[in-house]
Structure formats: C-alpha cells, structure tokens
Amino acid sequence: MPALDAFPRKVWNRIAGHRLRTGEPLAMAYPDPAGYGPLRERIATYLGLSRGVACLPEQVFVTAGYRATLELVLRSLATPDDVFWFEDPGYLQAQLFLRNAGAKLAPVPVDGHGLMVEEGVRRAPDARFALVTPSHQSPLGVTLSLERRMALLEWAGKAGSWIIEDDYDSEFRYQGRPLPALKSLDRADRVIYCGTFSKVMFPGLRLSYVVVPLGAVQRFHAVCASLNAGCPYLFQAGVADFIAQGHFSRHLKRMRLLYAERRAVFVRALEQVFGNRLQIELQPGGLHIVAGLAAHEDDVLMAERARAAGFGIKSLSSWYLDNEPQRGLLLGFANVADAAMAKRLALKLKKAMEG
Amino acid sequence: MPALDAFPRKVWNRIAGHRLRTGEPLAMAYPDPAGYGPLRERIATYLGLSRGVACLPEQVFVTAGYRATLELVLRSLATPDDVFWFEDPGYLQAQLFLRNAGAKLAPVPVDGHGLMVEEGVRRAPDARFALVTPSHQSPLGVTLSLERRMALLEWAGKAGSWIIEDDYDSEFRYQGRPLPALKSLDRADRVIYCGTFSKVMFPGLRLSYVVVPLGAVQRFHAVCASLNAGCPYLFQAGVADFIAQGHFSRHLKRMRLLYAERRAVFVRALEQVFGNRLQIELQPGGLHIVAGLAAHEDDVLMAERARAAGFGIKSLSSWYLDNEPQRGLLLGFANVADAAMAKRLALKLKKAMEG
Numbered sequence: 055m056p057a058l059d060a061f062p063r064k065v066w067n068r069i070a071g072h073r074l075r076t077g078e079p080l081a082m083a084y085p086d087p088a089g090y091g092p093l094r095e096r097i098a099t100y101l102g103l104s105r106g107v108a109c110l111p112e113q114v115f116v117t118a119g120y121r122a123t124l125e126l127v128l129r130s131l132a133t134p135d136d137v138f139w140f141e142d143p144g145y146l147q148a149q150l151f152l153r154n155a156g157a158k159l160a161p162v163p164v165d166g167h168g169l170m171v172e173e174g175v176r177r178a179p180d181a182r183f184a185l186v187t188p189s190h191q192s193p194l195g196v197t198l199s200l201e202r203r204m205a206l207l208e209w210a211g212k213a214g215s216w217i218i219e220d221d222y223d224s225e226f227r228y229q230g231r232p233l234p235a236l237k238s239l240d241r242a243d244r245v246i247y248c249g250t251f252s253k254v255m256f257p258g259l260r261l262s263y264v265v266v267p268l269g270a271v272q273r274f275h276a277v278c279a280s281l282n283a284g285c286p287y288l289f290q291a292g293v294a295d296f297i298a299q300g301h302f303s304r305h306l307k308r309m310r311l312l313y314a315e316r317r318a319v320f321v322r323a324l325e326q327v328f329g330n331r332l333q334i335e336l337q338p339g340g341l342h343i344v345a346g347l348a349a350h351e352d353d354v355l356m357a358e359r360a361r362a363a364g365f366g367i368k369s370l371s372s373w374y375l376d377n378e379p380q381r382g383l384l385l386g387f388a389n390v391a392d393a394a395m396a397k398r399l400a401l402k403l404k405k406a407m408e409g
Numbered sequence: 410m411p412a413l414d415a416f417p418r419k420v421w422n423r424i425a426g427h428r429l430r431t432g433e434p435l436a437m438a439y440p441d442p443a444g445y446g447p448l449r450e451r452i453a454t455y456l457g458l459s460r461g462v463a464c465l466p467e468q469v470f471v472t473a474g475y476r477a478t479l480e481l482v483l484r485s486l487a488t489p490d491d492v493f494w495f496e497d498p499g500y501l502q503a504q505l506f507l508r509n510a511g512a513k514l515a516p517v518p519v520d521g522h523g524l525m526v527e528e529g530v531r532r533a534p535d536a537r538f539a540l541v542t543p544s545h546q547s548p549l550g551v552t553l554s555l556e557r558r559m560a561l562l563e564w565a566g567k568a569g570s571w572i573i574e575d576d577y578d579s580e581f582r583y584q585g586r587p588l589p590a591l592k593s594l595d596r597a598d599r600v601i602y603c604g605t606f607s608k609v610m611f612p613g614l615r616l617s618y619v620v621v622p623l624g625a626v627q628r629f630h631a632v633c634a635s636l637n638a639g640c641p642y643l644f645q646a647g648v649a650d651f652i653a654q655g656h657f658s659r660h661l662k663r664m665r666l667l668y669a670e671r672r673a674v675f676v677r678a679l680e681q682v683f684g685n686r687l688q689i690e691l692q693p694g695g696l697h698i699v700a701g702l703a704a705h706e707d708d709v710l711m712a713e714r715a716r717a718a719g720f721g722i723k724s725l726s727s728w729y730l731d732n733e734p735q736r737g738l739l740l741g742f743a744n745v746a747d748a749a750m751a752k753r754l755a756l757k758l759k760k761a762m763e764g
Contacts, residue, residue, distance in 0.1 A: 058437045067429050074422050074429070082413045082611040118473060121637040125480075129509065134489070150635050154484065256437040260641050280505050282476040286615050286641060 055366065056253045056341065057388040060312055065301050066255075070292040081291075085284030088275060089116025089263070093294040097249075097263050100297060105221065106234030107247055109265045115274055116263050118285050120220065121151050123248050123264045128155055130270065130277040131216055131246075132182065139174045139184035143373035143380075145192040145220070148185060157183075161375035164191055168198030171205040184210065184217045188236040189224035193373050193384050195337025195344055203236050210244040217245045225254050225306055227339035228314040243267040251293060253341060254306060259289050313388060317343065320387040323396035327404050332383070341388045344370065347381040356407040357383060363406035365399075410721065411608045411696065412743040415667055420656050421610075425647040436646075440639030443630060444471025444618070448649040452604075452618050455652060460576065461589030462602055464620045470629055471618050473640050475575065476506050478603050478619045483510055485625065485632040486571060486601075487537065494529045494539035498728035498735075500547040500575070503540060512538075516730035519546055523553030526560040539565065539572045543591040544579035548728050548739050550692025550699055558591050565599040572600045580609050580661055582694035583669040598622040606648060608696060609661060614644050668696065668743060675742040678751035682759050687738070696743045699725065702736040711762040712738060718761035720754075 073081070088094070094111040101107035101114075117123045134156050140149060142161035152159060160178035163170050168191050174184065184206065188198035198206075210217050219236045227233075237247040250262035266274050296302050321334055321343060333346035347353050347370075357369035360383075370382035390396050428436070443449070449469040456462035456469075472478045489511050495504060497516035507514060515533035518525050523546050529539065539561065543553035553561075565572050574591045582588075592602040605617035621629050651657050676689055676698060688701035702708050712724035715738075725737035745751050 055438065058434065061437065063432055063437075067432065071426055071429055074426055077418055077422065079413060080613075082416065082418075082613045083410065084607075084612045085615070119637050119639075121635075125636070134511070147635075147637070151637075154632070154635050156489070252439075257439045258435075258437045258642050260440070260639065277509070280476075280502075280509050281480075282474050282502070282506075284474075284615065286644060287613050288643075289641060 055386060055388060056256060057309065057312060057316070058256060059389065059391060060309065061256055062301060062305060066292070066296065069295045069299070069301075070288060073288055073291045073295065078287075078291075081287045084282075085287050085290070087278040087282060087284045089114065089285070090287060090290035090294065093290045096294050096297040100302070101235075101247070101249070101265065104232070105224065106238030107265060108238070109247075110268070112271055113265050113268060114263055115266060115278060116261060116285055116290060118260045119252070119262050120222070120248060120250055121147070123262050124148065124151055124218075125155075126264065126274065126278055126281065127218060127246055128157070129281065130266075130274045132157065136183060137178055137181040139169075139178060139181050139186070140375065141169055141186060141191065142375045142377040143193055143370065144185070144375070145187065146368070146373050148220070149375070152185070159375065161377060163377045164194055164196065166196055168196050168202055169206070171202045171209065175205075175209050179209075180213060182215050184215065185220065186217060186236070187220045187222065189221050189233060190227075190337070190340045192220070192222065193342070193344060193368075193370060195340050195342075197233060197338060198236070203239055206236070207239060207242070207244065211242040215244065218248060219245050220248045222248075222250060223253060223340045226310060226313050226341060228310065228317070229338045232339075237265065243269065254302070254309075255293065255296070259293065261285060261289060261293060313341065316390050317387045319393050320385070320390045320396045320399075323393065323400040324385070326397070327400035341386055343385045343387055345383045345385055346370075347383065349381055351381050353381040353383055355409075359409050360403055360406045363402065365403060365406065367403075410741060410743060411611060412664065412667060412671070413611060414744065414746065415664065416611055417656060417660060421647065421651065424650045424654070424656075425643060428643055428646045428650065433642075433646075436642045439637075440642050440645070442633040442637060442639045444469065444640070445642060445645035445649065448645045449618075451649050451652040453620075455657070456590075456602070456604070456620065459587075460579065461593030462620060463593070464602075465623070467626055468620050468623060469618055470621060470633060471616060471640055471645060473615045474607070474617050475577070475603060475605055476502070478617050479503065479506055479573075480510075481619065481629065481633055481636065482573060482601055483512070484636065485621075485629045487512065491538060492533055492536040494524075494533060494536050494541070495730065496524055496541060496546065497730045497732040498548055498725065499540070499730070500542065501723070501728050503575070504730070507540070514730065516732060518732045519549055519551065521551055523551050523557055524561070526557045526564065530560075530564050534564075535568060537570050539570065540575065541572060541591070542575045542577065544576050544588060545582075545692070545695045547575070547577065548697070548699060548723075548725060550695050550697075552588060552693060553591070558594055561591070562594060562597070562599065566597040570599065573603060574600050575603045577603075577605060578608060578695045581665060581668050581696060583665065583672070584693045587694075592620065598624065609657070609664075610648065610651070614648065616640060616644060616648060671745050672698065672742050674748050675740070675745045675751045675754075678748065678755040679740070681752070682755035696741055698740045698742055700738045700740055701725075702738065704736060706736050708736040708738060710764075714764050715758055715761045718757065720758060720761065722758075
C-alpha cells in the first residue's frame with residue numbers, strides 16, 4: 055500500500071470532479087476495451103522518458119490491475135500447459151493466479167544479481183514464458199544484472215518465448231538513478247511490459263497497463279474486446295489529466311524523497327527494537343523492507359500473529375517454490391509517518407510476534 | 410445501449426461528486442474483491458422486491474460487467490471441457506467468451522416458449538452448465554414458459570448441474586407485469602443469477618453482479634480475491650446512494666414508459682419505410698426490435714452495410730449455432746428520441762442496406 059496520506063487528494067478530486075461535471079457522452083458509453091486513447095498516449099510518453107521504453111500508444115493496453123493484465127496476456131498468447139519460468143522466491147499473488155489459470159511453473163532461483171537465467175535455460179529451455187521483476191525483484195528487491203538481462207533476452211529470442219516484465223515499484227528507487235526497464239533492451243520484441251498506477255497513485259483506481267509487442271497488438275485487441283475489459287472512463291481521463299498537468303511527475307519526485315525518509319526511520323526503529331534478530335539489508339528501491347530471520351525462526355507463524363494484530367506483513371518463506379526458503383518478514387514502510395509511529399509500530403510488532 | 414439522453418446525469422454527478430469530496434480512505438485502498446458491502450445489501454434488497462430473488466448480501470458479488478461475471482463463475486465452478494447448454498440462437502458475445510475460455514457448447518434450440526429444455530436433456534443430459542436468458546431470450550425476446558422453467562430446474566437438480574441465469578433487460582417490460590426471475594423458483598440452489606447496471610443505469614459504470622448459491626460463496630470469495638477483481642469504490646458507493654435515495658426505482662419507472670413509447674414510434678417508422686419487407690413481432694420487453702427478413706435476404710451483409718453507415722445493428726442469423734438460422738436484424742431503439750428521428754433513421758437505414 056502506498057502512502058495514502060501523502061497523495062494530493064485535493065488535486066485529484068478537483069481533476070476527477072471536473073471530468074465528472076463536464077459530462078462527456080464518452081463517460082456513459084462502453085469504454086474502449088483497450089483503454090482511453092489520451093491515457094494510452096500519456097503512458098507511452100511517460101515510459102519513453104522515464105523507463106527507456108520506446109512504444110507507440112497503440113501498443114499500450116489499459117487494464118484493471120496487474121492480474122487483469124496477466125489475464126489478458128494469457129488469453130492472448132498462452133495455451134494450456136504452457137510452462138512459465140517463475141522467480142523462486144517470486145510474487146505470491148502471481149504464482150496463485152498462474153496456477154489457477156492452469157499454467158505450469160518452472161521455478162528459477164534468484165540470487166544477489168536477480169533471476170539465475172542460466173539455471174532457467176538449464177531447467178526449462180522450452181518454456182513459453184518467463185515472468186520476471188528485473189527492476190526490483192519481488193520480494194528480494196535485488197536488481198537483475200545487465201549480463202543476465204542480455205542472457206534472458208537472448209534465450210527468449212532463440213526459444214521464441216515471451217518475457218513478461220513486471221516493472222512494479224521501479225519508480226521508487228533511493229540509491230542512484232533508476233535503471234531503464236528490461237524492455238528498453240528488447241530488440242526482438244519479446245518483452246511484454248507491465249506497469250501499474252496502484253503504487254504511484256493509489257490502488258483504488260484499479261488502473262494498470264501493459265505494453266505489447268507490435269506483432270501482437272491485433273490479437274490483444276481481439277481478446278480484450280472479447281473480455282470486455284474496459285475500465286471506467288472517469289478515472290482514465292482523470293489520470294491522463296493528472297499526468298498532463300504535471301502532477302504525476304511532481305508526486306513521484308516528492309514520494310521518492312518521502313519514502314527514502316520513511317524507510318530510514320522505520321529501519322532505525324526496527325533495529326532499536328529487534329537488535330540483531332532482524333537482518334535488514336537495504337535494497338535500492340521498493341516499498342517494503344526484507345528483514346531476514348535466523349533459520350530456526352518460524353516466519354509464517356510470526357507473520358500470522360502480526361496480521362492478527364493488524365499488520366500487513368508477509369512471511370518471506372511463503373514466497374519460495376522449490377528453492378530452500380530463507381526465513382524473513384516483508385514489511386511495508388510507506389505509511390510509517392514519523393519516528394514516533396515507527397517506534398510504536400516496531401514495539402507493537404515485537405509484542406505481536408511473540409504471541 | 411440505453412437511452413443516455415434520459416439518464417438523470419445531474420443527480421448522478423451530484424451523488425458521485427459528493428462521494429468524491431468526502432474522500433473516505435476506503436476510496437483509495439484496494440476495493441473489496443467481492444464488492445462494496447452497502448451496494449451488495451442494496452442489490453439483495455432490490456432483487457428481493459423486484460425479481461422475487463431471496464438472497465443474502467453475502468451471496469451477491471459485484472463484477473466489472475457480464476463477461477467479468479462469466480469469468481468469475483467459470484473460474485469458481487467450471488473445469489476444462491465442461492459442456493454448456495447454449496441457447497440457439499443465443500447471445501453472441503457470451504458464445505465467443507465461452508469458446509475463448511475453452512468451454513464446449515451444446516446448442517439447444519429456442520422456440521416461442523423459450524429454450525426447448527427437452528431437447529437439451531435429450532442432446533446433452535450431462536452438461537455441467539446451462540446458460541439461459543429466461544426473462545427475455547437473447548436475441549428473440551421470448552419468455553421462458555413456467556413449464557419449461559420447472560423442467561430446467563428439475564434437470565439441473567437431478568444432474569447436479571448449474572444454471573446461469575442472465576436476467577438482462579428484465580427490468581424493461583412493456584406488457585403486463587414482469588415475470589419473477591427463474592432464480593425465484595430455485596429450491597435446490599442450482600441457479601447462479603446475473604444482473605447488470607449497464608442498461609438500467611449506463612454501461613460506462615462497468616458494474617454488474619452475480620448471486621451465487623450459499624454453498625459456493627466461499628469458493629467465489631477465494632476466486633475473486635485471486636482475480637483481484639474489485640471495482641472502483643466511487644461508482645459502487647455512488648450506485649448504492651442512487652438506489653438508497655430512490656433515484657433508481659424512479660428512473661426505472663420513467664424508462665419503462667419512455668422505452669415503450671420510443672419502441673412504438675420506431676416500429677411505426679420502420680413499417681412506413683420498409684412495408685412488409687421487415688416482419689416485426691413485438692416481444693414483451695427488451696431494448697431491441699427483432700425484425701425478420703425473408704429467407705433469401707442476406708442479413709449479414711445488410712447489417713454490415715448498416716454498421717458502416719453508423720448503425721449499431723446486428724444480423725440475427727449470426728447468433729445461431731446449429732439451428733437453421735432465421736434472417737433478420739436486431740435494432741436497438743433506446744436512443745430513438747422522437748418520430749422525426751425515427752423516420753430519418755429508418756430512411757437512412759433503408760438506403761444503407763441497399764448499399
């Protein structure tokens with residue numbers, strides 16, 4: 055969850071209220087299943103400037119969230135029993151979604167340089183898809199190295215496979231400049247690029263997007279028309295205005311500073327309260343802290359207890375598939391407003407974890 | 410498309426604007442995948458009063474449209490290769506959706522009393538699903554007879570199969586009182602009831618709903634959480650207010666009168682312009698006219714020409730699966746504002762159809 059307290063609500067309400075009052079007829083009709091044209095243009099421009107992704111607005115499809123994106127991609131390109139490389143550990147919700155959809159997952163381990171591409175090639179050379187988080191590995195936060203990026207693209211080109219790049223949280227990087235997206239290196243057009251407004255604006259919008267290869271645009275059009283996946287016009291138009299009027303980039307800049315600060319404050323409080331029990335290694339970006347625990351600790355039980363006490367905390371070991379799981383906690387810090395709150399939360403968390 | 414000109418936009422804008430300004434924190438967070446609680450309550454009450462459907466709010470799931478409903482139902486209850494009874498002719502979009510989803514369709518013919526249930530039992534006794542439009546058959550507009558309703562429920566009870574009732578357009582009935590939904594007779598809880606706000610409010614909302622059997626509520630919860638299918642809070646809260654403040658039932662009452670009038674006016678103009686060429690038999694309700702053509706006429710070509718000229722017209726024969734197709738046109742009348750417009754449209758249509 056992003057820092058809802060820091061979102062410029064008044065600006066947003068003014069923009070959305072204006073769109074509501076002007077009452078274009080478009081607002082009432084069935085929305086374009088591919089997305090509102092001007093928003094698709096804004097996204098294409100933003101991705102070019104900020105993520106190094108060169109794409110046409112026609113390649114951008116607006117969806118109702120990351121899982122709606124996956125649904126659209128699967129319906130457009132996958133056949134039953136297709137094998138997916140899946141990061142191990144990797145994004146739990148995506149894992150559940152793919153399994154529900156009948157996909158076969160080939161777990162590929164992750165180390166300090168991201169997905170171990172060689173291992174993927176060795177274990178499942180013929181996979182049709184690789185679902186990856188190159189900017190900020192989910193959940194470990196590491197960045198996929200340039201060498202591995204090139205190896206991944208080379209494999210996909212040779213195998214004729216698709217890389218689904220989930221570029222979540224790439225906007226929030228606190229050390230150095232953000233790395234361009236994997237998609238920016240994609241000469242052979244094998245990468246399907248996924249982004250979302252859930253974290254950079256707010257999740258209640260239900261707006262995400264996907265950039266699809268030029269050769270697949272028609273297929274995606276047909277599928278999203280058959281899924282009737284259009285998102286409400288009001289929010290799409292509102293986001294387009296929010297970007298066009300410069301609020302989006304201002305908000306991102308402010309949030310980068312704010313999140314860096316909130317993370318530092320929360321880490322300090324956690325270290326004070328937990329001492330060496332939590333092993334916190336800061337990653338370059340993202341909205342959560344990975345706090346390692348000793349192998350004998352039961353992170354699943356701890357996370358359960360923390361959730362019962364109202365924390366939105368996850369256990370690291372649950373995100374593993376085959377790889378020997380590391381124990382740890384995934385702690386969001388976006389809504390930790392100040393040092394006093396950080397201290398209070400850390401103490402409450404410690405108490406909750408001890409049951 | 411409903412009559413957008415007759416929708417109380419100002420009321421709606423006031424309600425949505427109010428919700429926007431009050432800025433509940435809920436509006437920004439991830440929406441409840443099952444739907445906004447108060448809206449689910451309003452829907453349950455409305456269905457009890459207007460459609461004879463007794464259900465708890467917990468059984469109501471809010472979705473982003475009819476196809477999102479089908480997605481949720483299929484993911485919750487279907488397995489690959491399940492056979493679906495499908496009305497022949499039947500709703501084209503649903504047919505495409507189900508085929509895309511890998512469902513096997515068993516076409517069941519429709520006559521003046523609706524779906525020929527006996528034929529279904531004879532042809533595909535072991536089907537897992539029957540997708541039906543009992544109130545207003547799509548596209549023929551006939552009503553499923555009470556005898557066939559009972560036979561259908563009996564078959565589903567014995568076979569352990571599910572009936573998906575698409576109750577679209579049931580609110581718009583111009584002759585006699587609306588028949589209660591099939592679901593109102595469903596003692597064995599085999600009916601999954603589907604409704605939508607696209608026609609009774611406006612399609613840009615992207616809000617539909619499904620009432621699921623009590624025994625399936627948990628499964629639906631798990632699936633809609635995994636699909637991350639929540640709809641934006643603002644519109645759900647707005648619709649809940651629109652119902653609670655009495656605007657919804659007032660609007661429905663007004664629209665019933667208005668649509669009856671618009672239909673009569675358009676039929677008159679069509680008869681004047683086309684004479685006997687179009688065979689129009691008025692059905693009890695709905696938002697389109699079925700205009701039959703002689704067997705030698707090419708309705709597909711005519712509809713294509715009409716669409717090229719800007720009409721949203723469909724060819725009846727395209728909605729058939731195996732059954733010997735009738736030729737005809739499906740003509741929406743909701744936005745035909747008056748006699749002059751009706752005449753103009755009829756003339757323009759005639760010209761377009763002649764190429």
